[in-house]
Amino acid sequence: MLSNQTFRIAWRNLGRNRKRTLLALTAIAVGQFGFLATSSLMNGYGEVYLNSVTGPMVGHIQVHAPGWREDRSLDLTLENLETTLWAVREDPEVKYASPRIYAPAMIATEGEGFMGVVIGVDPIVESHPSGLLAGQDFSRQVGDHRVLVGRSFARKNSIEPGMEIAVIGQDVDGSIANDLFVVTDLISTSVDIVNSLGIVMKLEETQELFMMPEQAHEIVIHVADTDVIPSTVARLSALPALADEEVLPWREIVPELVSLIDLMTGFRFFILLIVFIAAMAGIANTMLMSTFERRHEFGMLLSLGCGPNRLSGMIAFESAVLGLLGVAVGTAFALALVILTSKSGIDYAAMGGRDASFEMAFKGIYASSRVIPRMYPSDVAFGVIAVLLTSIVSVVWPMVHIARLHPVEAMRP
Amino acid sequence: MENALVDVRNVTKDFYVGKIVVHALRGLDLAVHEGDFLSIVGPSGSGKTTLLNLMGALDVATGGDVRVFGRQLSTLSRRKRAELRLKMLGFVFQAYNLVPVLTARENVEFVLELQGVGSERRDRATSILEELSLGELVDRKPSEMSGGQQQRVAVARAVASRPRLVLADEPTANLDSKNAEMLLQMMRQLRDEQGMTFVFSTHDPLVVSYASRVVTLRDGTVVSDESKN
Numbered sequence: 073m074l075s076n077q078t079f080r081i082a083w084r085n086l087g088r089n090r091k092r093t094l095l096a097l098t099a100i101a102v103g104q105f106g107f108l109a110t111s112s113l114m115n116g117y118g119e120v121y122l123n124s125v126t127g128p129m130v131g132h133i134q135v136h137a138p139g140w141r142e143d144r145s146l147d148l149t150l151e152n153l154e155t156t157l158w159a160v161r162e163d164p165e166v167k168y169a170s171p172r173i174y175a176p177a178m179i180a181t182e183g184e185g186f187m188g189v190v191i192g193v194d195p196i197v198e199s200h201p202s203g204l205l206a207g208q209d210f211s212r213q214v215g216d217h218r219v220l221v222g223r224s225f226a227r228k229n230s231i232e233p234g235m236e237i238a239v240i241g242q243d244v245d246g247s248i249a250n251d252l253f254v255v256t257d258l259i260s261t262s263v264d265i266v267n268s269l270g271i272v273m274k275l276e277e278t279q280e281l282f283m284m285p286e287q288a289h290e291i292v293i294h295v296a297d298t299d300v301i302p303s304t305v306a307r308l309s310a311l312p313a314l315a316d317e318e319v320l321p322w323r324e325i326v327p328e329l330v331s332l333i334d335l336m337t338g339f340r341f342f343i344l345l346i347v348f349i350a351a352m353a354g355i356a357n358t359m360l361m362s363t364f365e366r367r368h369e370f371g372m373l374l375s376l377g378c379g380p381n382r383l384s385g386m387i388a389f390e391s392a393v394l395g396l397l398g399v400a401v402g403t404a405f406a407l408a409l410v411i412l413t414s415k416s417g418i419d420y421a422a423m424g425g426r427d428a429s430f431e432m433a434f435k436g437i438y439a440s441s442r443v444i445p446r447m448y449p450s451d452v453a454f455g456v457i458a459v460l461l462t463s464i465v466s467v468v469w470p471m472v473h474i475a476r477l478h479p480v481e482a483m484r485p
Numbered sequence: 486m487e488n489a490l491v492d493v494r495n496v497t498k499d500f501y502v503g504k505i506v507v508h509a510l511r512g513l514d515l516a517v518h519e520g521d522f523l524s525i526v527g528p529s530g531s532g533k534t535t536l537l538n539l540m541g542a543l544d545v546a547t548g549g550d551v552r553v554f555g556r557q558l559s560t561l562s563r564r565k566r567a568e569l570r571l572k573m574l575g576f577v578f579q580a581y582n583l584v585p586v587l588t589a590r591e592n593v594e595f596v597l598e599l600q601g602v603g604s605e606r607r608d609r610a611t612s613i614l615e616e617l618s619l620g621e622l623v624d625r626k627p628s629e630m631s632g633g634q635q636q637r638v639a640v641a642r643a644v645a646s647r648p649r650l651v652l653a654d655e656p657t658a659n660l661d662s663k664n665a666e667m668l669l670q671m672m673r674q675l676r677d678e679q680g681m682t683f684v685f686s687t688h689d690p691l692v693v694s695y696a697s698r699v700v701t702l703r704d705g706t707v708v709s710d711e712s713k714n
Binding site for chain 1: 538541543544564567568569570571572576578582584585586587591594595596598599600642
């Protein structure tokens with residue numbers, strides 16, 4: 073066991089060659105900073121995508137008729153929507169349940185026609201923070217033959233608020249469905265299909281137009297806590313109202329995103345490996361130099377009756393302190409970076425020389441180029457464990473050297 | 486020999502320099518008695534330091550028998566020899582050999598701590614340094630002391646646990662005559678007042694003049710063993 077004086081010797085030895093200690097400490101600190109800064113950015117980046125995906129378009133859980141996701145056939149619908157919605161909303165973990173209809177249609181203005189998608193929604197439910205119309209109450213701008221149009225779709229096809237458009241499609245029976253609607257507003261959302269193809273219509277009006285009474289294509293569900301998604305899926309699947317339907321968590325709906333997140337995790341471990349190597353090089357070099365330089369001193373301590381274990385412990389302590397100090401400094405700088413950018417975020421677009429932030433699309437979902445770094449305690453713990461393990465590994469050689477040291481030979485000039 | 490603190494019998498020690506065998510000690514006999522103030526002298530390569538290392542359980546003999554406080558060193562493990570050094574022996578080396586990052590008091594305290602002395606070790610270290618008139622050095626690190634001061638602190642460390650035997654390898658080699666004299670007086674005082682036994686290996690005539698007994702080595706054997714009244 074190490075004693076007070078042994079600790080004292082170990083601690084003061086770090087200050088014996090300050091330049092070398094500082095260099096080793098810097099190497100470890102840079103490694104930890106690099107790991108945490110990269111991790112925090114990737115966490116923030118992942119969060120942006122995750123929120124975009126599980127936000128308005130996909131949600132946390134989806135309910136469909138079996139086969140609808142593959143075929144997108146108009147007649148593969150959820151029946152008895154009122155009853156089904158009531159049953160879903162009864163679940164204690166369900167925060168929002170948004171029924172939706174997606175129907176391809178021809179949109180015609182005076183003399184021109186374009187392909188679009190009619191999206192039937194409940195405008196009040198969709199105004200929640202993760203809804204298709206997040207934060208905006210359009211309940212008075214839809215219904216009674218009034219619709220909203222995606223801004224890019226409108227711009228491309230010269231559609232403006234106040235214009236009358238004809239919506240022509242096929243109802244679930246195969247008959248022609250058509251009607252005239254007035255465009256009340258143009259909308260921009262984080263969902264590509266709404267912006268570039270969307271005619272947003274009130275759910276009841278969509279049901280009427282396409283002959284889908286009490287029906288919808290999907291119910292998008294948001295829960296309060298993402299940890300409860302699997303258990304909520306299990307409970308909803310067991311509901312009699314959903315017995316014949318498909319209830320899926322977002323991970324099964326967008327497996328590509330899951331792969332992307334896995335890739336990010338893999339990349340994080342790669343960075344961690346670099347931290348290991350940087351720390352190992354810094355600590356091992358310092359401790360080896362320090363051990364060989366103090367060979368005579370170790371010989372003297374052995375002569376006095378100090379055991380090799382105590383000397384090895386002293387080296388291990390020096391190494392661990394060096395590692396932990398480096399980790400602390402690196403963590404402090406990374407934390408400062410995260411705090412400084414916690415409000416403004418880091419804009420990849422600006423870093424790439426663009427004046428304003430832009431949005432990046434993935435699987436039809438837009439994500440902002442502005443990322444707010446997120447540091448999790450687990451990332452810091454990873455760094456600490458990595459450096460501590462490195463400290464232990466990198467002192468094995470010096471410890472073996474000490475254990476084999478013969479006092480007389482060590483003290484020989 | 487009866488009642489000897491150290492009994493060296495027919496000891497040989499060989500070193501290998503590449504394939505060449507160097508016979509450092511060749512069947513040497515010596516007994517060290519309680520209260521001796523013994524100088525081992527002889528030309529370089531005569532085996533002085535080798536003999537001191539064997540008596541201090543720092544090395545093992547190639548042949549023969551070395552007994553320290555009745556214990557046969559060749560039968561002791563490395564750990565047991567370290568324990569013997571820690572508890573029974575004091576060492577003073579040629580180049581002061583204090584721990585450079587510790588103060589004078591901490592250097593003394595360190596040995597006491599190794600020996601398992603509890604919380605009183607700080608006071609004990611201070612009182613030892615004061616007893617040896619080194620009170621003004623307690624908080625100085627080796628780099629802040631002269632060579633003579635460092636060597637006296639090294640003696641304080643060696644005698645901190647009141648060992649019965651102190652082995653000193655060329656203790657005055659790096660000191661001027663004034664400091665060397667101060668050091669020798671300090672050690673003789675410890676012998677006289679506390680009954681410690683000192684064994685020196687030395688080239689220094691001053692050390693020889695202080696010694697109560699002078700053993701001369703040549704080519705790894707004792708050629709003379711003279712006691713002064």
